[in-house]
Amino acid sequence: MSTINDFVVRFANVNGTGSASANSLFAKSIFRMGVPVSAKNIFPSNIQGLPTWYEVRVSEKGYLGRKNGIDLMVSVNPQSLKKDIASVRPGGYFVYDSTKKLYEEFLREDINFIGIPLMDICNREFSDPRQKQLFKNIVYVGALAKLLDISFDEIEKLLSEQFKGKEKLVIPNVKALNLGGDYIAENFDFPLDFRVERRDLVKDWILIDGNAAAGLGAVYGGASVVSWYPITPSTSLVSSFEKYANKLRKDPETGKNNFSVVQSEDELSAIGMAIGANWNGARAFTATSGPGLSLMNEFLGLAYYSEIPVVLADVQRSGPSTGMPTRTQQSDLLMAAYASHGDTKHVLLIPSTPTECFEMMADAFDLAEQLQTPVLFMTDLDLGMNEHMCPPFKWDDSRKYNRGKVLNAEELEAAQDWGRYKDVDGDGIPYRTLPGTHPTKGAYFTRGSSHDEKAAYSEDSDTYVRIMNRLVKKLETAKTLVPSPAFYQENNTSEIGVIFFGTSRYAAEEALDIMRADGLKIDAMRLKAFPFCQEVEDFIDAHKQVFVVEQNRDAQMRTLLINELEVNPKKLIRVLNFDGTPITADLIIQPISALNLQSI
Amino acid sequence: MSTINDFVVRFANVNGTGSASANSLFAKSIFRMGVPVSAKNIFPSNIQGLPTWYEVRVSEKGYLGRKNGIDLMVSVNPQSLKKDIASVRPGGYFVYDSTKKLYEEFLREDINFIGIPLMDICNREFSDPRQKQLFKNIVYVGALAKLLDISFDEIEKLLSEQFKGKEKLVIPNVKALNLGGDYIAENFDFPLDFRVERRDLVKDWILIDGNAAAGLGAVYGGASVVSWYPITPSTSLVSSFEKYANKLRKDPETGKNNFSVVQSEDELSAIGMAIGANWNGARAFTATSGPGLSLMNEFLGLAYYSEIPVVLADVQRSGPSTGMPTRTQQSDLLMAAYASHGDTKHVLLIPSTPTECFEMMADAFDLAEQLQTPVLFMTDLDLGMNEHMCPPFKWDDSRKYNRGKVLNAEELEAAQDWGRYKDVDGDGIPYRTLPGTHPTKGAYFTRGSSHDEKAAYSEDSDTYVRIMNRLVKKLETAKTLVPSPAFYQENNTSEIGVIFFGTSRYAAEEALDIMRADGLKIDAMRLKAFPFCQEVEDFIDAHKQVFVVEQNRDAQMRTLLINELEVNPKKLIRVLNFDGTPITADLIIQPISALNLQSI
Amino acid sequence: MSYIKPKFEHPRAPKNTLGYTRKEYEGSLSTLCAGCGHDSISAAIVDACFELSIEPHRVAKLSGIGCSSKTPAYFLNNSHGFNSVHGRMPSVATGANLANRDLVYLGVSGDGDSASIGFGQFAHVIRRNLNMTYIVMNNGCYGLTKGQDSATADHGSVSKAGSVNNFEGIDMCAIAIELGATFVAQSFSGDKNQLIPLIKAALSHSGFSLINVVSPCVTFNNNPGSTKSYDYVREHNEALSSLDFVPVKEEITTEYDEIDVKMVEMHDGTFIKLNKLHQGFDPQDKLSIINALQVARQKDEILTGLLYLDTESIELNDLIGTVNKPLNSLTEKELCPGSEVLEKINAGLR
Amino acid sequence: MSYIKPKFEHPRAPKNTLGYTRKEYEGSLSTLCAGCGHDSISAAIVDACFELSIEPHRVAKLSGIGCSSKTPAYFLNNSHGFNSVHGRMPSVATGANLANRDLVYLGVSGDGDSASIGFGQFAHVIRRNLNMTYIVMNNGCYGLTKGQDSATADHGSVSKAGSVNNFEGIDMCAIAIELGATFVAQSFSGDKNQLIPLIKAALSHSGFSLINVVSPCVTFNNNPGSTKSYDYVREHNEALSSLDFVPVKEEITTEYDEIDVKMVEMHDGTFIKLNKLHQGFDPQDKLSIINALQVARQKDEILTGLLYLDTESIELNDLIGTVNKPLNSLTEKELCPGSEVLEKINAGLR
Ligand SMILES: Cc1ncc(C[n+]2csc(CCOP(=O)(O)OP(=O)(O)O)c2C)c(N)n1
Numbered sequence A, B: 001m002s003t004i005n006d007f008v009v010r011f012a013n014v015n016g017t018g019s020a021s022a023n024s025l026f027a028k029s030i031f032r033m034g035v036p037v038s039a040k041n042i043f044p045s046n047i048q049g050l051p052t053w054y055e056v057r058v059s060e061k062g063y064l065g066r067k068n069g070i071d072l073m074v075s076v077n078p079q080s081l082k083k084d085i086a087s088v089r090p091g092g093y094f095v096y097d098s099t100k101k102l103y104e105e106f107l108r109e110d111i112n113f114i115g116i117p118l119m120d121i122c123n124r125e126f127s128d129p130r131q132k133q134l135f136k137n138i139v140y141v142g143a144l145a146k147l148l149d150i151s152f153d154e155i156e157k158l159l160s161e162q163f164k165g166k167e168k169l170v171i172p173n174v175k176a177l178n179l180g181g182d183y184i185a186e187n188f189d190f191p192l193d194f195r196v197e198r199r200d201l202v203k204d205w206i207l208i209d210g211n212a213a214a215g216l217g218a219v220y221g222g223a224s225v226v227s228w229y230p231i232t233p234s235t236s237l238v239s240s241f242e243k244y245a246n247k248l249r250k251d252p253e254t255g256k257n258n259f260s261v262v263q264s265e266d267e268l269s270a271i272g273m274a275i276g277a278n279w280n281g282a283r284a285f286t287a288t289s290g291p292g293l294s295l296m297n298e299f300l301g302l303a304y305y306s307e308i309p310v311v312l313a314d315v316q317r318s319g320p321s322t323g324m325p326t327r328t329q330q331s332d333l334l335m336a337a338y339a340s341h342g343d344t345k346h347v348l349l350i351p352s353t354p355t356e357c358f359e360m361m362a363d364a365f366d367l368a369e370q371l372q373t374p375v376l377f378m379t380d381l382d383l384g385m386n387e388h389m390c391p392p393f394k395w396d397d398s399r400k401y402n403r404g405k406v407l408n409a410e411e412l413e414a415a416q417d418w419g420r421y422k423d424v425d426g427d428g429i430p431y432r433t434l435p436g437t438h439p440t441k442g443a444y445f446t447r448g449s450s451h452d453e454k455a456a457y458s459e460d461s462d463t464y465v466r467i468m469n470r471l472v473k474k475l476e477t478a479k480t481l482v483p484s485p486a487f488y489q490e491n492n493t494s495e496i497g498v499i500f501f502g503t504s505r506y507a508a509e510e511a512l513d514i515m516r517a518d519g520l521k522i523d524a525m526r527l528k529a530f531p532f533c534q535e536v537e538d539f540i541d542a543h544k545q546v547f548v549v550e551q552n553r554d555a556q557m558r559t560l561l562i563n564e565l566e567v568n569p570k571k572l573i574r575v576l577n578f579d580g581t582p583i584t585a586d587l588i589i590q591p592i593s594a595l596n597l598q599s600i
Numbered sequence C, D: 001m002s003y004i005k006p007k008f009e010h011p012r013a014p015k016n017t018l019g020y021t022r023k024e025y026e027g028s029l030s031t032l033c034a035g036c037g038h039d040s041i042s043a044a045i046v047d048a049c050f051e052l053s054i055e056p057h058r059v060a061k062l063s064g065i066g067c068s069s070k071t072p073a074y075f076l077n078n079s080h081g082f083n084s085v086h087g088r089m090p091s092v093a094t095g096a097n098l099a100n101r102d103l104v105y106l107g108v109s110g111d112g113d114s115a116s117i118g119f120g121q122f123a124h125v126i127r128r129n130l131n132m133t134y135i136v137m138n139n140g141c142y143g144l145t146k147g148q149d150s151a152t153a154d155h156g157s158v159s160k161a162g163s164v165n166n167f168e169g170i171d172m173c174a175i176a177i178e179l180g181a182t183f184v185a186q187s188f189s190g191d192k193n194q195l196i197p198l199i200k201a202a203l204s205h206s207g208f209s210l211i212n213v214v215s216p217c218v219t220f221n222n223n224p225g226s227t228k229s230y231d232y233v234r235e236h237n238e239a240l241s242s243l244d245f246v247p248v249k250e251e252i253t254t255e256y257d258e259i260d261v262k263m264v265e266m267h268d269g270t271f272i273k274l275n276k277l278h279q280g281f282d283p284q285d286k287l288s289i290i291n292a293l294q295v296a297r298q299k300d301e302i303l304t305g306l307l308y309l310d311t312e313s314i315e316l317n318d319l320i321g322t323v324n325k326p327l328n329s330l331t332e333k334e335l336c337p338g339s340e341v342l343e344k345i346n347a348g349l350r
């Protein structure tokens, strides 16, 4: 019996050889057939010549997390050949370039080898040396299409979209595609015992990476100043902003930019610029990853204490230090929540899909201005740099940006005894003014040193304590403004709960389905923000045992939960994956079942 | 009835006017009379012209913490006059320069005013304009000596020690002293109802500030490279090192330095140099305060992950951001313990007295080299910049520096398959080598990126996890090497415990005595280090309720205890003071008694 | 602390063209040491802004950390001020300027702030030609942390404690010119007559204007042997020119055809009149000033006056093509592309 | 990735005076792009160290982060290496040097690493005259993060994507000279004949030696319009001199009284022989090179060769009076003053 729409294909390539676009062509064609698909790049921290992999999971049920066990491996990299052959599941397939023979000693009895003379074919069929090289990739896509029953029509359509305006290029591409298909047709049985079948499961969903979505979200959220310093995996977030802004934010009359992007000299400068711009009333953000976040600590403390809004996107990668710069992790949480010396706490938003990247990035600016404090958008490499299937973006045209408490000239004129750091409304949030607003009212001195309600320098103990306690109150207000968690049940029905967040979502939802199908009662909650709102506390209170799923070594979110909600640590059980690859459902099910079997 | 050796005197001065040496002359004379004394500077973050205070507590019982309630105020600063008069306890004394009359409206019925025409006296008795200004300070010291029955002999002896080599200066100083004493003798009743009486309570103790002690400790601990960037209140720690090293570390033959001190361009550079020097086998440290620590985050992660010893002294001040740079706090703990992005943990040492500053600073180098990781010496402004009475320094001449696992040329020659990051001994600590040791063996590549046991670059998940887990094991080993806590009972006898650390010690010990005298049973533990050793866990386990005393807003040590020891937060009750002034016994007793009354 | 300024102002105190008196450009009471050079610079800033008739609330004054960086509290009380973190004012100023290019940006910094911890930001704000006036109050030491040598301490300068500085001092002006600064001047806190017109000219320049002002620290670096003491600077000060700032509308009455006078027209139509210009030196000829600075260094001279001016300067916002309208005044309409566009984007992602 | 180097070495491979073959100076296989300029520089380093007969294990090689900063893994496998954090290698090198002044310190960095994030450390390590050789592999872009312009991208240079750089590029050599560097050279990764003797001379200099090497990024910045492409550099390269490094013991046989040859004696008695020296230029005359650089910039020329050398250079350890013995070899006896002294200190505190 053949398996439909449920398998994993992995491509082993050399980076910098143009395989990326062929591989995503493969993934997208399945998506176009209405079948849920997810794809992950596993790439080295270098530019050219090292092994890189691309892993595609096809899942009828819509499970978009990573899954162990490779059903089919496409190998076009001799460097990693041995390892690649070893990684195929027993009974699986190994597609390779048979122009050169495989070493005898690499062969395995328990998998199927499908040799295609990619180089021979291309050498024979193409004359241009670059084409000879590039089209090897398209040939194997054609072969796979045949083997997996993927629609050639869909692929051709994708190719014509891709080369719109350069139609001449479509023809040789299609030719290469068919060369691959034909070779399979002539030499092998097809399709395989697992394959693709057209469905209507994708609906109106889109395929995009989180960084692209977040960049677009920032455009929609009204960001007009972006300052940044290049670092993987955050670079493409800014590129996305810039790309969309260049299209959508030109002044119609002059053609000039209704935004500015400045590549700064380092991360200290990047956050400094973002703070300066926000201080002056523009919505500004910066984006970085771990090492950059470390460098931004001092400035984050300044923004916290002098109450300046700023949005910072941290696309997390594997730490510590340079760590594994092209691997994913959720390990900057603790530093982000408590960044900078002294007593500080910051607001975090934690998206789990590109759709949420779009939404939360836009919302981050409202939140930062409402609260007059840094808001850290905490995503990760997996979400940021891999394309994910997700619901389409929506925007309510009646939505007005919430600029928070900013006094304009008339309000200042009317204001009685205004003070920059007065808690007028009892919510811990004072009123601010922008430079240049009023000739004689509203000017104040912003400083990171201790100040009183009128922003005057002060070394008075009582004043200091008053302001510091108001900042605590402000964080209480933040709890009512940040997005509430998502729940996976109408009412809690179990003594066991599981908490997850960010990209663990994909695997966690799959795990939940499997465990529930296995008869395990378990409630689930997906966190979206820090500080934690009441519902988070309630969920934990309502359960005897709560598993906390996260992608770091030290269970950082668990620490935040325990510390902020005064939870007994015994209650929160770690479920951790921190090896740099996205977590799988298996890794979540295992410890939970093990512990629950024990306790039954 | 008169009170003996138990009162508080506060001096109100203008900074930059030379009052500091007169005030410490006053304190030291009491110390020389064998009576315990403690003194605190409360100074502004500026150089000249603003109010500054000096508070001296005299305590027969040896309580060296700050105490509320000023018995006698010496006022020589018109700027703060009103506030200063208001701050005297009812029945207390206010000594002022009566050359100018006090404003009627400032007068209080419930305190005693002692006017001394300081300016008149000096104008009359001295001709040199600088002397006219400076000797006002000595005149009031003389007056106080009379009022409080302090030995003029001791003061004169101190003056002759101070002006050793400039004996000519002694005479006018003594003259000024006597002018003050005489004026009191002629115009007021003396001594007051509280006064000093000679004792033998000081024994062989010494009077020194923590920074001076730590600088000396670093000399004894074998530090040979110091890199730093000026910042209050850490600057004097490095000055102390430099001063002592210049005396004690000259090469006898050439007169050159057996050490180097480099003032770097910023804190990133300071920690970078210290890391570079330690990597290369010299004992090196840097010193800073909050803002500097924030800037050092990235480098701390590098040292943690590439396993380079380094010692960092953080003299904490009030944060966040610039905060109150001349006020004390213990609020960098959380950042210090978990500094840098990614999963990291660092070793902290927490001294409470200058003696411990000396010892722990010296020990820090052993610990850093044994563990091949950063060791953060966490002191604060109160300890660092105020003089404290403490036991004398001791050094065991048979002590050898523990340089940890460093292979020399012979060992390398003999070593089989050495790998920089191999866990040979099962304690998580690998063997390192120094550059230049052996022509062909032992060279390796240090990096902050993921590496295997042989220090080779690796993006392999298993390798990464192995190394990260070994670092956890290393921290377990650290628990057995850091200093154990101090206990204040032979055996635990109560259900209630109190935990404190650092400079809270002074007030906590006093509070403990008072509470115990009041019949409250309470056990106490003073922490000295992070990570926490078994005894810390045992103490918490052994008690139903534990108070954690700290000088920050967010109860950072409590967070560390909960998080690292998996303690139920409900068990740990916050006792906090974070207004920038050193904590007092009262502030500790209050919440503890309140809660215990409730629970009885 | 300086002495209390008289609160009383004469009813007939002179007013500028906006109708403001000098008082309306003052700040709070200084808490610096009596005699600190920085206070004189603050006073010069007040004078320059008053005389230029700048609207005080249209100025944003920014600084880092240090005695010098405290001064924005001591001038222009009706301006928004930002006392940021040590050495990082340039980035904050850059962000602020990007958000609203219409204000006047006045940055104040110290030599520790700009030449040590902040050297990277100093260099890069110059490269970006940010439209701001950047005043370095240069005393060769870290005043606020009690007088350590800074990176501008000259080689051979002797500290108060008697130690000799062995490192090369950074010449802020020479570095700025090398990095492409478009307005570079040097002055002395004690020379109000030179400093005020320089500040006016700097504020009128479109692009980055550096004024490095030697500003003695009376408490820690005014000793004999110090090359940043009042005495030393007075002796070694070599004015390249004296100058006048000539507002655009002012009638040009004097004769300018004298050999040693040069009129430089600024971007906004105002003029700088350089009197008694040194021979062989032209502030619009980079090579001439680079040479002059090198030679002066060998002779232990401190060249003051306008050193370099590029009147073709293009400031950051124009370099990157930003609209003229301040970005912080853009509304939803201009910022948000709306749902229709979004639907198209969605379509492209299917 | 470069192609695999032959593992086999001829038994009669030439040996240097220490008896080592070139092989013993090589590193691991490079993972850079085929054709990357950086790989040529690595090869030149190998050659220079081999020819100089430096003991490989007495070299400490340090770097920041970037493609360029990876190269220390690709040369001198028997040396300790330190791949630190982005832009902060100078501080790590400084600490290492303070700990053991007896090793040879070789730092490698990129233009992003040194001119952007690391500009402050770059400037200050120069000011301190740290005894090290500092090679900037300058490709005008951030290779490792995919080709963004760096701060050394020249004004007007066109990126692969077609955008024009509007900012002033930082001239590393001019800046270094202005900051007081004592050895400054510029070269091109494609010019091995010039580069190898320059590296040898730099390694022989006592104090800070900068070699700024234009090193094209074939993947991101080798397009027409780029001023850091192989073609552009070849066309605009203007060698100030060709040079030979003359080890001290080598007999001086040639005639040196030709007009265009200059022999410069180094600190350690070795010589640099400058052939065909440009007229009006003298590497020991700072003003001449400052002028030459300014003029070259106007003519779009890239001056290469030895630009500046101060043979009176005093390196950091000597500037601050450190003993000759490496500090990391001091023992308890030298480090710890002992209990008796401590007792005296106690006594003074009573
Ligand atoms: C990150 C950081 N490091 C150190 C300090 C301490 N600090 C305050 S001011 C200052 C130096 C100021 O020197 P300069 O800029 O020359 O100003 P001056 O006081 O001489 O006017 C330093 C080091 C700080 N505030 N922040």
Ligand SMILES: Cc1ncc(C[n+]2csc(CCOP(=O)(O)OP(=O)(O)O)c2C)c(N)n1
Pocket (backbone or CB within 6 Å): A229, A230, A231, A232, A267, A291, A292, A295, D065, D066, D067, D068, D069, D086, D109, D110, D111, D112, D113, D114, D137, D139, D141, D142, D143, D144, D145, D150, D217
């Ligand atoms: C703190 C920090 N920020 C950013 C990065 C990302 N990063 C890695 S290399 C690099 C630029 C390297 O450019 P360059 O020094 O010129 O080296 P090249 O690759 O061009 O040789 C950047 C920005 C990082 N590693 N660390």
Ligand code: SF4
Pocket (backbone or CB within 6 Å): B047, B048, C031, C032, C033, C035, C036, C037, C038, C067, C068, C139, C143, C144, C216, C217, C218, C219, C220
């Ligand atoms: S210490 Fe120096 S710089 Fe600071 S206020 Fe006093 S004189 Fe000015």
Ligand code: SF4
Pocket (backbone or CB within 6 Å): A047, A048, D031, D032, D033, D035, D036, D037, D038, D067, D068, D139, D143, D144, D216, D217, D218, D219, D220
């Ligand atoms: S990306 Fe550029 S700098 Fe990096 S290895 Fe490739 S060619 Fe060299």
Ligand SMILES: [Mg+2]
Pocket (backbone or CB within 6 Å): C066, C068, C110, C111, C112, C137, C138, C139, C140, C141, C142, C143, C150
């Ligand atoms: Mg200064």
Ligand SMILES: [Mg+2]
Pocket (backbone or CB within 6 Å): D066, D068, D110, D111, D112, D137, D138, D139, D140, D141, D142, D143, D150
């Ligand atoms: Mg580069």
